[in-house]
Amino acid sequence: MAGSRLYRLLRLTHSCLHGAYMAKIGKRTVDASDKGPKPYFVWDDDLKGFGLLVLPSGVKSYVYQYRTAGGASRRITIGKHGKLTAEQARAMAEAHSNAVFNGRDPAGEKKDRRHAAKVNDLLDAYVESETFKSKAEKTRKTDTGRIDRHLRPLLGNLAVPTLRPNDISKAFVSIRDGKTAKREKIGFRKLSRVTGGEGAARKSIRLLRAIFEWAISEQLATANPAALVKVGSDGQRKTILDDADAYGRLFKALDVMEGEKRVRQPVADAVRLIALTGARRGEVTGMQWKHVDLQLGLVTLPPASHKTGRKTGEDRIIGLPTVAQAIIARQQKGKPDHFVFRPAKGVGPVALNKPWHSIRAEAKLPVGIGLHGLRHSLASHMAMQGAQASAIMTALGHRNLATSQKYIHWAQEARQAIAETAASVALAGMAASTEKNTGDVVPMKGGAK
Incomplete structure (x- = not known):
């Protein structure tokens, strides 16, 4: 049965000049779909909208076709055969099918992502903003360094709407582990050493968090993905002049x-x-x-x-x-x-x-x-x-x-420690006095009966 079906599929593939036909899309079907003089589609007879596009060049791509809630016809490319198996493409097509069932438009969302503003665009807008220009000169210089040397290389090419906390967490780890560390010439006989480290990572992500807050106020973003990223604390600066x-x-x-x-x-x-x-x-x-x-x-x-x-x-x-x-x-x-x-x-x-x-x-x-x-x-x-x-x-x-x-709070803790130190002298004397006044206990004769 399977052999006769494959034979019919082969005949259809070779004789098809244009148009499409139905078949169960799997490895055997994909392998048997030879190139023709014109592009043609093989549509899955089980999952509606799931198809295989075969080009005259022999390139085969998985697609998903559907209608939006408004009745418009849409087709989205899932990926090329070779990079995806038929089983992987089917799973992705099922995900698209579920999205369409819930009123979404996968092709429209993909187009929006492709044309969405990048993080680099957001950083450019921030550096040109009055908020940034109102900062002290030294702060602007420091922030620019963190933007150009850490944030842009790691996150700049990602789309703002699709940036996720996990992307930012990975950037934090990369900065912390020194993956953005480098040396660059900034002038005559002057080198800038970008070292990274945990402190640089914390401050860079905090800056990104502040930039997204600004972007939301300017209606350039709708959410702050950096707000959910935990970067730890700087700790207390306890080194002081003691006395x-x-x-x-x-x-x-x-x-x-x-x-x-x-x-x-x-x-x-x-x-x-x-x-x-x-x-x-x-x-x-x-x-x-x-x-x-x-x-x-x-x-x-x-x-x-x-x-x-x-x-x-x-x-x-x-x-x-x-x-x-x-x-x-x-x-x-x-x-x-x-x-x-x-x-x-x-x-x-x-x-x-x-x-x-x-x-x-x-x-x-x-x-x-x-x-x-x-x-x-x-x-x-x-x-x-x-x-x-x-x-x-x-x-x-x-x-x-x-x-x-x-x-x-620090002073209270310190005063308690000082009190403990001071009391230790008295406690030592107390202990010595106790030992001195403690002797062998001798029973008294003729004690009370």
């Missing part, structure tokens, strides 16, 4: 290095001001004379000049202790728009990263502490001395009270 001795080593190192001309006075003074006020590095290096009022002992930074201001729209007011006022007063005076701490050359803000490494080594400070660690140090010692979260929030310019509250 007055550590601060003493820092200030002595600054005095010595400044006296020996190993660091410039504006650099040393900028570090001193960060340590004394807990201001962010960018707030100090970007400080202009128009922001300073030495009579009131205040620095007032407009919203565009500090981190939280771009979100809250509020000024950041930094109180200046007397020593900090003196540090600012001895800087070279300039016009209102001039920086308080000037670089040796050029007109930009003073650079602190490179000299800080030398200062930290000279002062024998912990290797893990950065300039931001001076900010954490001030907040931690305020908490240890009993300051409330609201006071820390005001001093450091935090946007959320919860951020300041973390220092209170």
